[in-house]
Amino acid sequence: MEKINKEKLKEIEEEVLSGSDFLKKLLSVIVLILLLVGCNHEPSFSEFxxxxxxxxxxxxxxxxxxxxxxxxxxxxxxxxxxxxxxxxxxxxxxxxxxxxxxxxxxxxxxxxxxxxxxxxxxxxxxxxxxxxxxxxxxxxxxxxxxxxxxxxxxxxxxxxxxx
Structure with a gap:
């Protein structure tokens, strides 16, 4: 039983690590988008x-x-x-x-x-x-x-x- 628990723990650990890689990539994309939007700031003109x-x-x-x-x-x-x-x-x-x-x-x-x-x-x-x-x-x-x-x-x- 101890062996099964170790294998299960290893699987869970791999899932968490692969999930955190996905989250890191997603966060990187969001930061990149925010930077691009911020750098392209134009003054917001309205009607005179x-x-x-x-x-x-x-x-x-x-x-x-x-x-x-x-x-x-x-x-x-x-x-x-x-x-x-x-x-x-x-x-x-x-x-x-x-x-x-x-x-x-x-x-x-x-x-x-x-x-x-x-x-x-x-x-x-x-x-x-x-x-x-x-x-x-x-x-x-x-x-x-x-x-x-x-x-x-x-x-x-x-x-x-x-x-």
Missing amino acids: SFSEINLKNANKDVQAFIEELENYNGTHLYFERDSTIYIFLNGKNELKDGKKVYFSNFNVDVKEKTLNIYYNQKETDDNLEITANDQLLYQINLDKKYEVIKAFGNGELKFSGRQ
Whole structure:
């Protein structure tokens, strides 16, 4: 009986070992597939759109970006992957002459391989006029990668750069 048990144990051991070879091969194939999929990652573009975002509702990375730039008036871009751009318009800080800046008429359009950002900017010393519009945040969802991004304040080119 002892001999039969040893033979049975040997058979079971061989089955387990051959099964583990199969599992190793299967695992190798799965890892290879995952690597190929990961290396072939393309940004996930969606339909082109833009919208105003409440500063308090922005994700933590965008909020950290805004906090870094709160003391600097101007137009600031934050790129989240290749498919989303946030535009932070900041006029919160008083100018040398005591006036403050507020923004209006934000718009975005596309001309061939260029993304154009438009807005109006006005100066005032009336705090009631600017309270709601001295800091604005817009999210632009891109439909493709653009070669050039231009921003126009009051029709004047403020900056031009590559994505």
